[in-house]
Amino acid sequence: MTKKEQLSLFSEDPAALLQKLAKDIAHHDRLYHQKDAPEISDAAYDALRARYKALAKAHPDLVPADDPDARVGAAPLGGFRKVRHKVPMLSLNNAFTDEDIIDFVERIRKFLNLKETDKIPMMAEPKIDGLSATLLYEKGKLVAGATRGDGQTGENVTDNIKTIKSIPHKLNGTFPDRLEVRGEIFMTHKDFSKLNAQREKDDEPLFANPRNAAAGSVRQLDSTITAARPLAFFAYALGEVSHMTWNSQSGLRKKLANWGFTLNEPSALCETTKDMLAYHHKLEEKRHEMDFDMDGVVYKVDLFAWQERLGFVSRAPRWALAHKFAAEKAQTKLNDILIQVGRTGAMTPVADLEPVTVGGVVVSRATLHNEDEIKRKDIRIGDEVIVQRAGDVIPQIVEVVLSKRKKTASVYEFPTHCPICHSLALREEGMAVRRCTGGLICPAQIVERLCHFVSRDALNIDGFGEQRVRTLWEEGFVKTPADIFLLHEHEETLSERKGWGALSVRNLLDAIEAHRTVPLDRFIFALGIRQVGEATARLLARHYKTFEAWRKAMIAAHDEDGEAWQELTGIDQVGPLVARDLAAFFAEPHNEKILDDLLNQITVRPAQQGAQNTALAGNTIVFTGSLTTMGRREAKTRAESLGMTVSGSVSKKTDYVVLGEDAGSKEKKAKELGVKILNENQWISLTEGKKI
Numbered sequence: 250m251t252k253k254e255q256l257s258l259f260s261e262d263p264a265a266l267l268q269k270l271a272k273d274i275a276h277h278d279r280l281y282h283q284k285d286a287p288e289i290s291d292a293a294y295d296a297l298r299a300r301y302k303a304l305a306k307a308h309p310d311l312v313p314a315d316d317p318d319a320r321v322g323a324a325p326l327g328g329f330r331k332v333r334h335k336v337p338m339l340s341l342n343n344a345f346t347d348e349d350i351i352d353f354v355e356r357i358r359k360f361l362n363l364k365e366t367d368k369i370p371m372m373a374e375p376k377i378d379g380l381s382a383t384l385l386y387e388k389g390k391l392v393a394g395a396t397r398g399d400g401q402t403g404e405n406v407t408d409n410i411k412t413i414k415s416i417p418h419k420l421n422g423t424f425p426d427r428l429e430v431r432g433e434i435f436m437t438h439k440d441f442s443k444l445n446a447q448r449e450k451d452d453e454p455l456f457a458n459p460r461n462a463a464a465g466s467v468r469q470l471d472s473t474i475t476a477a478r479p480l481a482f483f484a485y486a487l488g489e490v491s492h493m494t495w496n497s498q499s500g501l502r503k504k505l506a507n508w509g510f511t512l513n514e515p516s517a518l519c520e521t522t523k524d525m526l527a528y529h530h531k532l533e534e535k536r537h538e539m540d541f542d543m544d545g546v547v548y549k550v551d552l553f554a555w556q557e558r559l560g561f562v563s564r565a566p567r568w569a570l571a572h573k574f575a576a577e578k579a580q581t582k583l584n585d586i587l588i589q590v591g592r593t594g595a596m597t598p599v600a601d602l603e604p605v606t607v608g609g610v611v612v613s614r615a616t617l618h619n620e621d622e623i624k625r626k627d628i629r630i631g632d633e634v635i636v637q638r639a640g641d642v643i644p645q646i647v648e649v650v651l652s653k654r655k656k657t658a659s660v661y662e663f664p665t666h667c668p669i670c671h672s673l674a675l676r677e678e679g680m681a682v683r684r685c686t687g688g689l690i691c692p693a694q695i696v697e698r699l700c701h702f703v704s705r706d707a708l709n710i711d712g713f714g715e716q717r718v719r720t721l722w723e724e725g726f727v728k729t730p731a732d733i734f735l736l737h738e739h740e741e742t743l744s745e746r747k748g749w750g751a752l753s754v755r756n757l758l759d760a761i762e763a764h765r766t767v768p769l770d771r772f773i774f775a776l777g778i779r780q781v782g783e784a785t786a787r788l789l790a791r792h793y794k795t796f797e798a799w800r801k802a803m804i805a806a807h808d809e810d811g812e813a814w815q816e817l818t819g820i821d822q823v824g825p826l827v828a829r830d831l832a833a834f835f836a837e838p839h840n841e842k843i844l845d846d847l848l849n850q851i852t853v854r855p856a857q858q859g860a861q862n863t864a865l866a867g868n869t870i871v872f873t874g875s876l877t878t879m880g881r882r883e884a885k886t887r888a889e890s891l892g893m894t895v896s897g898s899v900s901k902k903t904d905y906v907v908l909g910e911d912a913g914s915k916e917k918k919a920k921e922l923g924v925k926i927l928n929e930n931q932w933i934s935l936t937e938g939k940k941i
C-alpha cells in the first residue's frame with residue numbers, strides 16, 4: 250500500500266473508501282481479464298478484495314452500485330461476438346489457512362444440518378492458473394466456445410478454441426443432447442519456454458507468464474495465430490446440460506474422461522478435513538514437478554444434490570473453495586539497496602538482487618518498503634536473503650539467512666539526502682517514510698507530479714500517458730505545469746517526433762486548450778499537496794471560494810498562532826497535519842513561482858456560488874443503484890451545484906434517496922426511515938425545478 254492509500258484509509262469516510270476500493274478492483278479486473286497485463290500481484294489483488302469485503306461487511310448500506318463482490322471478472326473486450334452464458338460462470342472464494350478450510354467444512358455441515366459424524370465427501374483438484382472457457386456440444390459435436398468474460402457474458406472464441414488439440418470436436422460414448430463443458434485453457438511450462446524462446450529470436454515481446462501467454466493466444470482475432478500457439482485444456486465442470494446420468498463431481502470427472510477430455514490431475518475424493526489438508530500439502534510440495542501453473546487446490550462438495558442445496562453467495566458457490574498455495578520463495582544475494590523517489594518525495598528502498606528464479610520468473614528487484622523495515626529485518630548489503638513472489642509482480646524480502654552472513658556484509662545507511670536532486674531528505678515524527686524536500690525542483694517528483702496534475706480527477710487532460718509526460722520532461726518541453734499550456738508553441742517539432750504523429754499531437758493540444766479554465770477544487774487537488782486529496786480540496790474550495798482568497802489564507806496560515814491558522818483548522822475535517830502541509834507548500838518559494846507561472850496560463854473558476862439560493866440547497870441526497878441517463882459523477886455534480894450534500898449512506902438526516910437500477914439495501918433503509926424515495930426521472934424533474 251502506498252503512503253497515500255494509507256492516509257486515505259484514515260481520512261476518507263467509509264463510503265468514499267468503499268467506492269475507491271471498488272474502482273481499484275474494477276481497474277485491476279480489466280487489466281487482468283481484458284488486457285492480460287496485471288499490474289499487481291495476485292496476493293496484492295486478494296488483499297485488496299479482502300479489504301473491500303471486510304469494509305463492505307461492516308457497512309452493508311454503503312456498498313457501491315458497482316459492487317465487485319456481485320460481479321466476476323470484467324466485461325468482454327470489443328472485437329469478438331458476445332455470448333450470454335445460460336448458466337453464469339462464477340468465481341471461487343479463496344482460503345489461505347488450514348483454519349479457513351475447517352471453517353468451510355463446518356459451515357457446510359451447519360447449512361445442510363448434518364451431524365458431527367456425517368461424512369462430507371469432497372473432491373479435491375488442482376487449481377489451474379489459466380483462463381476459463383466454456384464449450385457447447387450439441388449431439389456430441391463441438392458447436393461453440395466462449396471465454397468467461399464478466400461471468401454473465403463472454404466472448405465467442407469458437408474458431409480459436411477449435412484449434413486446441415486437447416479439446417475434442419466430437420464426444421465419445423453416450424452424452425446428453427446439449428452439454429456445456431467448462432474448464433481451463435492453459436500452456437505447459439515446456440511450451441511456454443519454447444514459445445518465448447522463439448519470440449525472442451523473432452524480436453517479439455515476451456509473455457510474462459504462461460497464463461498471460463494462454464489468454465493472449467485465445468484472444469487473437471486471427472485464429473491461425475491461435476492455432477500456432479501450444480494451448481491445452483483441462484475440463485472440470487459443466488454449464489448447461491439437457492440430461493444427467495451422474496450425480497456427483499467424481500461421477501462427472503469419469504464422464505468427462507470417457508467423452509475424451511483431459512482432466513486436471515492428481516485429484517482426490519476426500520472424506521475428512523484431514524484428508525483435504527493432506528492433499529493440499531502434498532500438491533504444494535509437488536508444485537514444481539508439474540508442467541503447468543497451479544495456484545492452489547479447489548475443494549468441491551462431491552454430491553450435486555448437496556451442491557444444489559448449498560447454492561451461491563453473490564459471485565461464488567458455497568459448495569466450493571479455492572485453497573491457495575503460499576507465495577513462492579527463493580534464496581539469493583542482496584547486491585545493493587537503491588532508492589526510488591515518488592511524487593510526494595517519499596524515498597522507497599529497493600533491493601538490487603542477484604537474479605534468481607522464483608516460481609518460474611526471474612527476479613532481480615524487490616521492495617524493502619521503508620527505512621525501518623530494513624532495520625527491523627536487519628538486512629545488510631551482501632546478505633543472503635529469502636525472496637518471495639506472490640503472483641506476478643513486486644517481490645518482497647521475507648528474511649535474511651543469518652547463518653550465511655559474511656563479515657563483509659555492511660549495514661545500510663539510509664541516505665539523508667535525495668539521490669536524485671540532493672535536497673535534504675527529512676523524516677517527520679511518527680512517520681515511516683523519509684521524504685526529499687526538493688519538491689518541484691526534484692526531477693523524480695516532477696514527472697510524477699506532472700502526471701498527477703493532468704490525471705483524470707485533477708485537470709483531466711486526455712492523451713498524457715506517464716511515458717509521454719516523462720519524454721516531454723526529459724526533452725525539455727515540459728518542466729513545470731505551466732509549460733503544458735505552452736506546448737502549442739512546439740506543435741511542429743512534436744508532430745515530427747517518431748511514434749507521435751500529427752494527429753495525436755493535435756488531439757493532445759486540443760485537450761489542453763479545453764482545460765484552460767479549471768474549477769478551484771480540481772485545481773487545488775491537481776497541485777498534489779501532501780494529504781490534500783479530492784475531498785479536502787473540495788472543502789477548501791467551498792470554504793475560500795476564490796483562488797486568491799485561498800492563496801492569501803494559506804500563506805498567512807504559516808503563523809500557527811494567527812487567525813488564518815485558526816480558520817483553516819476550524820474547517821470541519823481539516824486537521825492540523827493537513828494544515829501544516831498546506832502552509833509548508835506555500836512557504837516554498839519555488840511553489841509560489843510555479844503558481845504564478847500557471848496563473849498566467851489558466852483561469853481558476855471560483856467555487857460555485859449562488860447554489861445556496863436554490864430550493865434544494867442544504868438538503869442531503871443519496872444515490873443508489875446504477876443510473877441510466879447520467880453517470881454517478883454527473884448526478885453528484887448536479888446535486889452539489891444545487892447546493893445539496895451528497896452522502897453515501899442513508900440516515901435520518903437524508904432528505905432524498907434516488908433509486909437506480911438494482912438498488913440494494915439502501916432502499917429498505919430509506920423506507921424504514923421514511924425518507925423520500927425518487928426514481929431517476931423524478932430526480933431529473935427535481936433538478937429541473939419541477940414539482941414531483
Ligand code: IVH
Nearest residue numbers: 339340341374375376377381485486547566
Ligand atoms: S470450478 C463455480 N475447478 O478458478 C466455480 N475452477 O478462481 C466453477 N479454476 O473461474 C469453477 N482450476 O477459472 C474450478 N479445478 C478447478 C479450477 C477452477 C482453476 C479457475 C476457474 C475459476 C477460477 C476461480
